[in-house]
Structure formats: C-alpha cells, structure tokens
Amino acid sequence: MKFVAEKIVQKNYIVVLVCLLCVSCSQKNEEQNITWSKHIAPIVFKNCTPCHRPNEAAPFNLLTYADAVKKAQLIKFVTQTRYMPPFPADVNYTHFANELVLTDEEIAQLKTWVENGTPRGDSLQEPKTPTFYSGSYFGKPDLIIKPQKPVQIKGNGTDVFLIWKFPYEIERDTIVDFVEFVPHQRKLIHHVNGHLISYDEKRSFNYFSGENISADTKSQLMEVYKQMHIPYTDQLQPNFPTLTPNTIYYLPGYIPPVYPKEIGGYKLKKHGAFLLNNIHYGPSNADLLDSSYINVFFRKTPIQRSIRESQLGTFGLSNIEPEFIIPPNEVKTFHTHYTLTSPISVLSVNPHMHLIGKTFWAFALKPNGDTVPLIKINKWDFRWQYYYTYKHPVKLESGATIHVYGTFDNRNENPNNPFHPPRTITQGNGIESMKTTEEMFQFIFTYMPYKEGDERIDLER
Ligand code: HEC
DSSP: OHHHHHHHHHHHHHHHHHHHHHHHHHHHHHHHTOOIIIIIHHHHHHHTTTTSSTTSSSSSOOOSHHHHHHTHHHHHHHHHTTOSSOOOBOTTTOOBTTOOOOOHHHHHHHHHHHHTTOOOOOGGGOOOOOOOOTTOSSSOOSEEEOOSSOEEEOSSSOOEEEEEEEEEEOSSOEEEEEEEEEOSSTTTEEEEEEEEEEOOTTSOOOTTSSOSEEOOSSSOHHHHHHHTTOSOSSSOSOOSOEEEEEEEEEOTTOOOOOOOTTBOOEEEOSEEEEEEEEEEEOOOSSOEEEOOEEEEEEOSSOOOBOOEEEEEETTSSSOOBSOSEEOTTOEEEEEEEEEOSSOEEEEEEEEEOOTTEEEEEEEEEOTTSOEEEEEEESSOOTTOOOOEEEEEEEEEOTTOEEEEEEEEEOSTTOTTOSSSSOOOEEOOSGGGGGSTTSOOOEEEEEEEEOOTTGGGOOOOO
C-alpha cells in the first residue's frame, strides 16, 4: 500500500514537472514569436492609430508595418514609460470608459517585439489597417460647418483671443448628439469655448452677414454681437436669439465625450450659428492662417435626459483656498470644496490647470463619512486635458461634499515653468487669466439629476 502511494506521488511529481517544462518552453516560444501580424498590429491599431494618422493630433502615422518599424525604438520607449498612449489619470484610483491604457502584457509584447528585431510574421494573417474618416476622430459627421474665412494670426509672439461666428442653415430642425471642434493650427490653439445660437423662423435676421471674427473680447460684448449681426433685425422682443451655452469645447488633447442615446442631446434649429465666444491662440512666431471647423453629429432619437455642467474653483461655484497666488520657488497646494443640495449622477470630469500644474485630486465625502473617489492625476500634463467619462454614472447624494486639491510647481527646476527665473503667478484678470502663462484651478463636471438605476447605465463608447 505504502509502495503504491509513493509511486503515485512520484508519478504526479513527474507529470507536474513535465507540465512545468512544457509551459515554460511554450512561453519562451511565444515570447520569441511575437510578430507584427499576430500581436503588435492589433495593439497599435486599437491604441495608437486613432491619433497617429493623417490630420489627427500625432506628429507621425502608425498605419502600417513599415511605419511601426521606422519608430520601433521610440515605440518601445514611450510605452515602457507609459508616456503613450497619453492618459494622465491614475486608473488605480478610478476607472474610466474608453481608457487609453495598455496592459502590462501588451507593453511587454511591444518590448520583446522591438528587441527581437520587429519580426513581421505571416503577412497574410495581418489585420487590415482600420479605415478612419479623415477630418474627424469619430467618423463622418452629419454636418460640417466651415468658417466663412480663416483667422489670420500674426507672428508677433503674443497670445490672441478672438470671438468667431460659424453660421449655418439646415433643411429642418433636428437634434444634436455632440459637436466636435477640429483645430487646424493644433499646436497654437489653447482652448475654445462656445455657444449655440438659434433663431425663431418667424422672426427676421441676417446672421450670415456682418463681422465674422472679432478681436475684441474685452469691451461691451453686445456691441461686438451687433457688429456680427447676431440680434434679430425686427423690433420685437427679445432682441437676442436663444442661446444654448457651452456646446463647443476644446482643449489640447480633448476628445468630446459621447453618451448613450438616452443621455444628452440638444435642439439644432434650421437657422443658427455656433458662436465661439472665446478662441485662444498661444503665441506664434510666424504668420499663419487658421481654418478650424466644426463637425456636428445628429441624433435620431428624442431628448430624454439633458446634461448639465458645473465647475468648482476658477470662475466656479466655490472659492479657492488659500487665495490663488503661487509665489516663485514654491510648490503650493490649493483646495476648493462644494456641498451638493440634491443628488446627482456624475458622467464625466475635466480637471483644468495650466503649465505649472503638478497634481490634481478630487473626491467626494458622503454625509456618513465614506469617500467616493473621483479622479487623481499624479503627473499633470498640460497637453492632455480630457473629459474623463466614468464607466457608469457616479452617484453623489445630497449633502455630499466634493473636495478638490491642486498642486502647482512654481520652481525654477520645473521644466514646464514659463518663467525662468520664476515669478509670482496668479489667475490674472477675467478673460486674460486664460493666458497659458497664468494659472487656473478648475474642476468641471457634467451630470444629470440622479434617477434610480443610473449606476447601472453603461457609458463605454
Ligand atoms: C490621443 C492621441 C494619441 C494616442 C492614442 C497615441 N499618441 Fe503617440 N503622440 C500623440 C501626440 C499628439 C504626439 C506628439 C506630442 C508629444 O510628443 O507629446 C505623440 C507622440 C508620440 C511619439 C513621439 C514621442 C517623442 O518624444 O518624440 C511616439 C513614439 C508615439 N507617440 C507613439 C505612440 C504609440 C506607440 C501609441 C500607442 C500605443 C500612441 N503613440 C498613442 C498622440 C497620441
């Protein structure tokens, strides 16, 4: 009996050993056989090509095997360091829909592939390069609104702030799903914020004529709007067309959030215009023309639940503490907080700072003391300012307090500091505070009033 048992044990041991050998040798084989066709192309096409293609944000294409081979060493480097794909939010703190994050395994495969000399594998097995619509991150829009004329930017090294009107006319009233601002001079455009103005067909108007672009963002806005022929031309009241605020938005790296059909959407009248009440170009050293344009995507279903937006901090609902002054040679943290008076479902969040931003952290405290994590950015990067959309709406109950902490690094050692030696940086005055070299500390969030079951809505695109 004893003998049999020993034999079984021994046999098992051998089986296990053989198995282990098999696994490790097949792993070794797998590792050596990482090919473009089988492993790498799917990673690149999914995670890199949406930006690394013509007319998108990235400086070179990653569409083919040859493209990837040419940049192999750099690809290995930027994925090892997690610099690419760009996604500054810490996904160990909160997860988001459509996260641009490679798995550890994908990163290891990219490394092995480069170190093994970028083998192609069986080119017959290669997945086809996905086809993208050129001129949009999303695909073919239902309406493209081109500018009436391009903006002329002088190469005099100063920031430019403009108001820019994009009039349109469509066949009949419809509903917009979302709008995409497509920057032409991508490197210069620092931010865009705009409204939709809609005309009542029964009134008289001439919004296609008048000034198209105004450099005057400081004087009486009503005067500027008159020069742009925005008000109605009859004598009836109200004189000003209907305004749907904040329908256009752009920041470096921004990709508009897209929600499921039961969420969001707004009316687009037959006659109207997008009014960029503020487009900001950073300083340029060369004379340039900018022909940015607007893509509109329609929605075939009626509006069920509209989205609202609020912001804390600069220009927002809550004050910044202490006063927002960042002295030279200091790393300083600021705080802002706000208590909700009704329950909401948060859809997406957009942390905003400028060049010397260092870290950003937002969470909510429930009345019972529990914490709801919202977002953490451990290394702020001015170039990537997403609207981070949650996988499912995040419920914040009435009485919950949102806390936001932002740290700014105004030391000489900070390579992103626009001033060497450093100077006192504040938020400046009004619109001018939007200069890149001044700072902002903002937490923007989009939400809906809470409804039972919101936590289960899937927001993945
Ligand atoms: C959201 C858009 C986006 C995605 C997705 C993206 N990139 Fe990029 N990439 C950029 C932009 C913009 C730049 C140029 C600005 C910069 O270097 O920060 C860039 C630069 C690079 C560079 C050059 C870096 C340097 O220092 O010269 C490499 C290499 C690169 N990307 C590789 C990749 C790879 C590999 C992926 C996928 C795993 C990827 N990128 C995904 C937008 C993107």
